[in-house]
Amino acid sequence: MKQTLSIFCLCLLMACTSKPKQSEKDGFQQKEKFEESWESLQNYEIPQWMKDAKFGIFIHWGPNSVAELHTDWYPRWMYSDKGHINIQTGEIKAGEPHVAYLYHKEKFGDQKEFGYKDLIPMWTMENFNPEEWVSLFKEAGAQYVIPVAEHHDGYALYESSYTRWNSTRIGPNYDVFKALADEIKKQGLIFGASSHLAFNYNYYNQQDYFDTGDPQYADLYAPPHEIGDSVSQEWLADVWWPRTKEIIDKYDPDILWFDFYLDRPEFVPYHKKLAAYYYNSGIERNKDVVLQTKNFNFESYPEGTHMFDLERSKSDKIRKEYWQTDTSIGKNSWYYSKNWIPKSAQELVADLVDIVSKNGCLLLNIGPKKDGTIPEDQKKTLLDIGKWLKVNGESIYGATHWEVFGEGPTKTNTGHLAEIKDKSYTEQDFRFTKNGDNLYAIALVPPTNDIEIKYLNTSNINIKSIALLGYDGKIEFEQSAGKLSIKLPSDAELDYSWVFKIKI
Incomplete structure (x- = not known):
């Protein structure tokens, strides 16, 4: 009897330890918690639901949309009175004021009296309908949606405990991010969040003759410092990290996307910390989650510890690790602008196919207007892509690359x-x-x-x-x-x- 009981106990122990615990939801497998080490983080695997999804929607929307021109970096450019860099071409125009600086001065007034902080209350979003938005994304064939949680401007589209500059206190008095998150989940799509806050520290031109130099607005325009200075450890510990954790803890994103500047050396102490914290948050809610970063200037995340993202670029070969292109329907803009130059559905479908053939997926951006409407031309493009996917989706969703990605004379350029x-x-x-x-x-x-x-x-x-x-x-x-x-x-x-x- 004692021997039989021992064998029974041994079999029970083996059954409990021989394989990971399988959850009924999303194929999640219970894992040991991640530690803040690359050795531990090398155990991360991009989940199958991400590999199957292939097509997602990115949403750039917020006070940036108010100006309706020169909007990608409008909060930065409106203070660029003595030179700027063209982010599309890398061309440096020393000594020349940016057209957004002149435009703002003429339309809204002097930047000392009427700065970016004063544009925020003008983001009215009176026609915003999250149900209609997400229904459109579903019709377009998107499987996941990533709204911007906060951009370089330092304004949070969610209810934040760490900054007054958030959508529930200044502007629409509404948790925009939560409304989108709830509707995305309700309609059965995968929900993500993007953070662009890392660049906020060096985003604004701080001058005494602008409101950016006024200490009372340092919580929006960043603490006073010389532009280009290394990000202070105090700002990282007191601003960036708490706000990043808050997005994870309050909104449970299945995908967490980060813009450039996260890869700067100042952020190195947080790279492993962020990945472990986020992956463990997924384990706590029985969900495999996805961290997406660019690794633009500095190799912040080794291969196999995250998901690589290329901005406005594609791979020229099959990548071993699953990857993503993020780009916009607008050739020249992420946020809505009156001079928006659109890409055609033909271009975007071909890009989607090219990306999937090389083991990637496409995150496609839209730029809604300040009142919350999605422009008709952007709607049409999304619906046209959706019609194509309804016919041809079996070659995209759940598909993998083949032994070669294809053939033809047109070469793909890669790089930022x-x-x-x-x-x-x-x-x-x-x-x-x-x-x-x-x-x-x-x-x-x-x-x-x-x-x-x-x-x-x-x-x-x-x-x-x-x-x-x-x-x-x-x-x-x-x-x-x-x-x-x-x-x-x-x-x-x-x-x-x-x-x-x-x-x-």
Whole structure:
């Protein structure tokens, strides 16, 4: 009896310890808590739900939207009276006032009397309807949504215990972030948060002849210091870290995205601390979470400890680790502006395909107006992408890269803000994805002639049949040792990238 009981106890112990505890929700596996060490953080894995999602919506909205021109860094540029840097091209214009400085002075008044702090109450958002917004995102085929929680301006779109400059106290008197978070979760999408606060310390031009030099507004414009100074440890400990923790603790984001400046040396003491704290917060609520950073100038997070993000850029190859492109529908802006230059749905669908073929996902930004409406042209673009995904989603959602990402003459530029260098795709550009037993060969540009794909020759693959998603007719093809030839169907009426489903 004693021996039988011992064997029973041993079997019970093995059953409890031989594999992680599996939660019913989202495939979560209970883990040991992470420690603040790279050795421990190397045990992090990007969850499968993130790898399957592929397409998300980014939302840049807030007091930045009030000016309606030059809005990306308007709070910075409106004080740039003696030179500035073009963030798209890197061009330095020494001694020249930024057009936003002149625009503000003419439209709103002198920056000493009417500064950025005075624009905040003008963010009225009277037509904001979170239910309509999220319904639009779902119709667009998005699987996750990341609203900006706070930008470089230092203004929190959430109820903050650490700054009076938040949306519940100054401006709309409303927890904008919570309203979006609740609706995103209610409609079954994945909820994320972005923090851009790290750059706030060196964002504003602090001068006595501007309100930025007034000590009573140091809690918005940062403590007085010379621009370019290293971020003080006091500000990190008393401002940045508590506010970052507050977003995690109060709103439970499944994705936490950080803008550049987090990778500066001053933030090194917080890199492991942040990752461990956030990942452990996920464990406490039985959820695998995702930390996304840029690693722009400084290798702040080793590979395998987070998810890498490229701003306005794509990879030129298949990356081993799952990654993300964040970009905007606006070629020249993240926040709404009257001179917004839009990208077409055709461009964005092709970019999405290219990214997925290289083991990535796309986070696409919209810029709502100050009153809370999403411009009609941005709505149309999202809906057009959604229509394409309804037909072709099996080649995207849950898909993986293949042995090669594709072929064609158009090369992808990579690196920070590199998309400005990219050339348009041609009819000879193809990308491959795989989902289950199916291979997808995707023509990035709608073909006008018979198709030839060199890599899909008999030496590399044996094709059984080909179908064209969204088309009911038969697809005629011929495979040789040198290429795959597909006869162009004369009656196919399809928008954007064409997806050929291949049975092997």
